[in-house]
Each structure stands twice: as C-alpha cells, then as structure tokens.
Amino acid sequence: MTGAHASDPILAIAGLRKSFGALTVTDDVTLDVAPGELHAIIGPNGAGKTTLIHQISGMLRSDRGKVTFRGRDITGLNMVERVRLGLARSFQITSILDGFTVLENAAMAVQARSGSSFRFFRPAAAERALNTEAMAALAQVGLEDRADRRAGSLSHGEKRQLEIAIALATAARVLLLDEPLAGTGREESGVLVDLMRTLKSSHTIVLIEHDMEAVFSLADRVSVLVYGRLIATGTPGAIRNDPDVRTAYLGEEAA
Numbered sequence: 300m301t302g303a304h305a306s307d308p309i310l311a312i313a314g315l316r317k318s319f320g321a322l323t324v325t326d327d328v329t330l331d332v333a334p335g336e337l338h339a340i341i342g343p344n345g346a347g348k349t350t351l352i353h354q355i356s357g358m359l360r361s362d363r364g365k366v367t368f369r370g371r372d373i374t375g376l377n378m379v380e381r382v383r384l385g386l387a388r389s390f391q392i393t394s395i396l397d398g399f400t401v402l403e404n405a406a407m408a409v410q411a412r413s414g415s416s417f418r419f420f421r422p423a424a425a426e427r428a429l430n431t432e433a434m435a436a437l438a439q440v441g442l443e444d445r446a447d448r449r450a451g452s453l454s455h456g457e458k459r460q461l462e463i464a465i466a467l468a469t470a471a472r473v474l475l476l477d478e479p480l481a482g483t484g485r486e487e488s489g490v491l492v493d494l495m496r497t498l499k500s501s502h503t504i505v506l507i508e509h510d511m512e513a514v515f516s517l518a519d520r521v522s523v524l525v526y527g528r529l530i531a532t533g534t535p536g537a538i539r540n541d542p543d544v545r546t547a548y549l550g551e552e553a554a
C-alpha cells in the first residue's frame with residue numbers, strides 16, 4: 300500500500316513492556332500501524348509476539364508504555380472497552396464455543412460489542428438484529444452455509460475462519476490476528492490467505508504469523524521481535540534482506 304505511512308497511525312504503541320517475574324517478555328516495544336496497513340509481527344518461538352498482542356488488545360496490562368488508538372490513549376482501558384472502540388483480537392480457537400452454532404458464536408460477538416452484556420453463556424441467537432449482523436460477518440469469511448452447524452463440527456480451517464468472523468462481528472476497525480494459519484493444511488491456509496487479502500481492503504490488520512510465504516505476500520510492513528525487543532521494521536523486501544534479521548531469525552528458519 301502506498302502513501303499509508305504518511306498518515307497518522309490508527310494504532311500506536313510506545314515503550315510497551317511486560318515481565319512475568321524475572322522474565323521480561325516484551326521490552327520497550329514501539330511501533331505504529333498506519334490506517335489500512337497490514338502490519339505483520341514475526342519472530343522466533345517465545346519472542347513475545349502473543350504477549351504483545353495481549354497487551355495491545357487489553358487482555359494483559361502492560362508494566363510500562365502507552366497504547367494509542369485513533370488518537371486516543373487507551374492504555375487504561377480493558378479488553379471489552381477496546382473492542383467497543385473497534386480494536387478486536389481474533390479469539391483463540393479454544394474460545395470458540397463448540398456446543399453453540401456457528402451463527403450463535405458470531406452473534407455473541409455482535410452482542411459483546413453492542414454492550415448489553417458480555418455473558419457468553421446466554422444464547423444470543425434469538426435476537427433477529429444480532430443474527431443479521433452475525434450473518435453478514437459469516438458471509439465475509441465464506442461461512443454463511445455453515446451458520447446452523449455446531450461450531451464443534453467445523454474443520455480446523457473453518458474454525459480459523461470463524462475466529463475472524465467473530466472479530467469482524469465486533470465491527471472492528473483494526474483486527475489483531477494471532478497465527479491464523481497455525482495447524483492448517485495447504486488448502487485451508489490458501490482459503491485463509493485469500494480471506495486476509497480481501498479483508499485488507501476494508502480493515503487495518505496486525506498479523507502474527509510463522510508462515511513466511513504468507514507474511515511476505517500479504518504484509519505492507521513487517522516488524523521483527525526477538526527476545527522481546529523489536530530489531531527491525533520495514534517493507535517485506537527490506538526485512539528479507541536485513542542482515543540482522545537474517546542472523547536473528549530468517550537465517551535460522553532457512554537452516
């Protein structure tokens with residue numbers, strides 16, 4: 300995407316840090332995400348990527364640093380408050396409620412945003428308005444024909460699609476996607492990569508992903524996290540050729 304970097308960031312994180320006991324997992328992480336950008340965060344196992352997403356989404360409180368979303372300091376807000384402002388994380392696969400239908404799972408996300416309650420145990424499917432919005436989110440990810448199926452009966456790849464639908468159902472402006480391709484087969488990951496490519500035109504996306512082929516084909520910019528610190532941010536081409544990145548990460552992958 301050209302020109303995006305010149306505009307004000309939709310999401311800015313500055314000096315974020317998180318420690319668990321003596322282990323500092325993210326350390327002084329600063330990065331900007333431009334409106335409409337797909338910004339990938341890559342790094343070796345245990346680098347702190349998921350922790351960083353938790354800090355951005357509000358699931359974890361940071362020890363230090365600031366998160367600004369659409370010009371507003373949201374550092375003190377919890378996850379539900381951030382979702383209502385339009386910052387949504389794709390929930391982990393385990394948070395899909397297998398016993399509910401695909402539609403009910405999406406409808407509960409609509410309900411979470413609309414603010415009446417965040418009670419996952421109450422089936423929201425009775426509400427027509429919720430269902431209409433939930434169906435729209437399912438249609439965006441190509442799951443509308445699965446709406447009445449139990450979520451537990453979906454294939455692994457379809458569950459990943461449902462996670463994205465759940466994030467979309469919150470009417471998010473920015474989607475935080477944590478390893479959407481993990482555990483998927485070639486065909487399933489192809490569907491998800493196509494889906495992310497489509498979502499790029501309507502959403503700003505922060506993507507954590509180990510699949511480098513997907514990252515380099517989708518991302519506008521890539522940031523590299525190693526031992527909790529960002530060592531580089533740049534275009535896919537610049538990152539691929541960065542000697543420090545190759546030593547710290549990509550070289551290791553190729554080895």
Ligand SMILES: Nc1ncnc2c1ncn2[C@@H]1O[C@H](COP(=O)(O)OP(=O)(O)OP(=O)(O)O)[C@@H](O)[C@H]1O
Binds near residue numbers: 319324342344346
């Ligand atoms: N709640 C916690 N308590 C203690 N340590 C934690 C906690 N959460 C994460 N860690 C540790 O923080 C480090 C970074 O974990 P994190 O999951 O953020 O890394 P990651 O980059 O997402 O890794 P992966 O690519 O393997 O998913 C790991 O050493 C992990 O064991």
